[in-house]
Amino acid sequence: MKKGKCYNSMLSEAISKMGHGDIILIGDAGCAWPRHGQTKVIDLALCDGIPSVTDVLKVIMSELVVEGYMIPEEMKAQSPLQYQKYREILDREENKGNKLYEKVLPHTEFKDIWLNGGREKEQMNVFVRTGERCPYGYVALIAGVDF
Helix, strand or coil: CCCCCCCHHHHHHHHHHHCCCEEEEEECCCCCCCCCCCEEEEEHHHHHHHHHHHHHHHHHHHHEEEEEEEHHHHHHHCCHHHHHHHHHHHHHCCCHHHHHHHHECCHHHHHHHHCCCCCCCCEEEEEEEECCCCCCCCCEEEEECCC
């Protein structure tokens, strides 16, 4: 039996293949699926709220070295409590002695990255759908290194 927090084989494999700068999106139930084959899609949604983005975020943070994260700009105004929950988890982490950096993007720009493959520098490598039901309730993690 695997010793660790992530028992989902697809998610565990995806995390193990992530390198510096790769991006994993933890999406809410309303996030549209990518329209291309470049992004690995993992559907964890069971029903309303299960699992939550927060649940999945905690597990991924226990397994992945992260240097930063991306959130939709609208989240701060539309879902401030959700934003605070994410920050409580993310603010506990450091990468090589530094706090994680936060990148804020408008929802339409963020959505374009995961739906259409994004621009040259930003591409979602992994898309994880949860049962979260919260406006703009998604977050993307940017993988780092620990050396």
